Amino acid sequence: MSKLLEIDQFTLHFPGRGALLNEVSLHVDDGEAVALVGESGSGKSLTTRAALGLFPETSRLSGSVKVQGLDTTSAPAAKLLQLRRNRASMIFQDPRAGINPVRTVGDFLTETLVRWRGLSREESVERAITQLEQVGLRRTKEMMRQYPHQLSGGMLQRVMIAAALLDSPELLLCDEPTTALDVTTQAGILELLREQQQARAMGMLFITHDLNLAASLCDRVYVLRKGEVVEHGAACDVFLSPQADYTRQLVGATPRIELDKVPTAPAADGTMPLLSVKGLGRRYELPGGEMLTALNDATFTLAPGGSLGVVGESGSGKSTLARMIVALETADEGELAINGRVRAPRPLRARERKLLAKDVQIVFQDPYLSLDPRIAVGKAVADVFRLHQGQGRADAVQSARELLERVGIGPERFDSKPRALSGGQRQRVAIAKALAARPKLLVLDEATSALDVSVQAQVLELVEEVREQLGLTILFVTHDLAVVSRLCAELLVLQQGQIVEQGPTAKILSAPTSDYTRTLLDSRPRALWEEQPA
Amino acid sequence: MTLTGTLPLLRTRRYGSLLSVTGWVAVTVTLVVVLLSLLAPVLAPYDPDFVDLSSVLGGPSSAHLLGTDALGRDMLSRLMFGGRTSLVGPLIVVAASTVLGLLLGLAAGWTDGWISRILTRVFDLLFAFPALLLAMLAIAIFGKGLMAPILAMTISYIPYVARLTQQLVVAERSRPYVQAYRVLGFRTPWVVLGRVMPNLVPTVGAQSTLNFGYVLADLAALSFIGLGIQPPTSDWGAMIEEARGALLGGHVLPALLPALVVVLIVVSINVIGEELSDRIGGKLS
């Protein structure tokens, strides 16, 4: 049995600091698809780059990383070049960052061919075009002359894959290639990768933070945590009966659609809906002069105590809707009312804003940018108490302490600045800030999308807790159906500004009426063993 | 979509001290020069204008620590008093242009209507006039001396500060934390002045520190060619000019000393300004 990639007790550290990778051992055989699963800081990217001999400057290495017998930790430059050119290729996470924006797509593809394959310009172009077609792209001749900014993310990632396949590598390394893409696009890319991997009998090392993804693509899995392999084995074994605590935690935290766990909406008792939206629409003018419809004719209601999930991909208008609800944007048409108060069709005045703040609050997606970097988190929350509950300084600090405790931020962190806190902790603070205003409706705009899986699970738990304890109404904007299934009794599906389906979550997820919803559901990665006949 | 944190792991960031060793050396040098100039009336050993033709172009001695110039005047005293003139001009320019630039940049960056547009156009127009040129034009109108160039340079530097402020404000406006303030119902003036501005001031301040060096060099240049400070008051630029004759005759010190001081101060200020810029850039991420 030939080992295509063999990493043996590989350790990487910077002088004077702890090891980033600690005695990592893994292997990939010819034709085998292996997943490397880990959260941020696990070292998965470093490990993969090691296979190509890409090590950070000034790092110290020990152990070995062998690709077909060649040890990249000690190989001479010429051999490394050969390895990168012929035997192994890597697909990077963000194709927009990975392809030189000032050169054409054609240039990107052919530069390797011309340089050392000795192919003429015409031949290289031919090869490139064929490869582009093989990865499912159309109008490839035109595409060769285009620049990266003219193509969509999905198309660019296919270009990146084409480039990686051009040299017919035996080992394919994939560094979270679909993380930056929409779910539907992601499904296509994954399908393509699986196809190519099988057809070419390539060994593949696939990095991801998503266990579901790993299970849908790979036979074996390695779980990495803080630079160490904590578990490995066949995907179904690791997934269904994890041995290590961390793996158990990870599996538990990975969101799944479980129809029996979907919350139910409060009984309709004829009270006025908390949020009422009729025919809401918003258009933008693009730099080129064209009009883009962000949202069109949105109509729905949300009863007090209810929970509504707003699901869509990028460009669906879900964020626009969320922002309109909290008056960060003004609708061009339609009506929006909270607690019966109809929103004025113009930007709000200061007094109106203050009143609205007691009705609805928002938690944003980016934990790094949603807190003022200069202000201690305790003070930030206390300021809200002073503003809205009219409390004096001392009282506000007390209230802030209590609220922060409740969301899981202990008193020792009261005076910390945001940069001293982790992503999950910052989101908790953001939630506390929002809750300090005692809103009736809490809007969460992809509030957990930027967090690691395990952290996401904790924050979602917090949201559920808080909702029950405070009787909050929730509007959760997300692209993830599984998250919605866990938290929201009702569901709204948006596609390019239109509501294509709405109703009780359980009903929609079990029997969707819209094609788009069906596509969304089908695009979710399905474990390999689930696809095989029982 | 997880934000992977590998990059920060690979970059070494200095969290402890505000400045590096070089930075602190620069601060020390600056402080020494500033203090000596400030306290010149008290500390200087001689009257800077006291002509003593008997000890012309003397080298360093126990009587004159840094020697004498072509008119027998004590170099150390002249340097100290010269510093007062050389340093005060850039200070006024930088302080005034920073304050005004911040305010105008704020107005241009926060508002969306005609105010913002007009201000941006005005900045663009002023950018067409290099500071030194505007200073010379001002001297042509108002006469020689430091008042005209100081006024002119303040006006020329305002757009630089303002444009930077404007860009920062525009960027901050769209940041979630600022939007959170709005949704939480905090009043806009408070958000802008009390929360957004303080976040910008360090960056703008670091840039202004760099401007200090440029202004100092430009004003000294004006004095050097005779358009700036007029005798009998002297500044470092004028001192260098006065020492040209001595230089051509082989006496290096009277020209070298003020030149060294100028270069030393500008280097120190530049180092401090750049380190602060780098440091602040890393702080907000």
Next chain:
Amino acid sequence: MAVTQLAAPPAPPTPATKKSPTAAPLALVLRKVGTLLITLFFASLIVFFSRFVLPGDPARFLLRGRSPKPEALAEITKQFGLDKPPIEQYFTWIGGILHGDWGRSLTYRQSVSDVLLNRLPVTLELVALAAVFITVLGLIAGMLASLNKGGWDRFILITVTAAGAIPPFVAAIALTALFAVQLGWFPSFGSGDEGPSRLWHLTLPALALGVTFIAFMARVTRSSMNEQLTREHVEVATSRGLTRSSVVFRHVLRNALGPILTVSGVLIAGLLVSSAIVEQTFGLTGIGQLLVQSIDRLDFAVVQAIVMIIVTAFVLANTVVDLIQPLIDPRIAAGTESR
């Protein structure tokens, strides 16, 4: 499979990826030229009306330092049309400029344009030579520093920090003292005759003029290239097996040009203005020296003209830089990115 088929066709256009109607190059150029003209117009207003800031008799102002005999005042008033309303005076001036008549110099008793044209070549040559030094030395130093992290980088960084703090007049004095007086390799005064003599005479002045800017250029080049080196597309290129030199040439240099080019526009302003100082110091008969002398001799018509020339040159240079940017970075041409 259904999923692949749905995903295979090009994704529906979303705002950021729609193929923007590339602003036709001609429209872009016209717009930039339009902005240029408007800026120049307003700049000329500033230059012309600046002297009205000073209260008092304009004739007296122009004749400061010269004998203000009543007849002389009357003569000047008539000649310069000072009794006419300011707006009319402005249009006369502007009209004159566009026809090549820049007024009369009080010092030289010649038309300003004659005096200027006489001296323009020296300044242009000085600035050009300095620009050559700056581009060659600055770019190379910056690239070396960026690509050789170990030895060269420290050394260049320190040199550049020190050099950047040496104002042109200090550099002028230092270079003169060393190379002209001590070693006698170069002349310390005068601009020499056309040809090799001119070059020899201009070397020290050009170096003195360029020192700060060489340092600046080196810094900007270094930081721009450093920034590019951390970009992911460079890592991707390396991972595909391109040699280091290929990676640098194909993926770092061109991408780094943008900020360097922008900075060049600003550098030109600095060069043009500091040349006045250097010319004065070295006794070069260029328009910079003329500017200084005219300020000294209170010859305002000349000052006005030279300031206008320098401002025009500067704005022109910036416009050219703006027009080149889209050629380097196609995203700018498409309007989806702004530098």
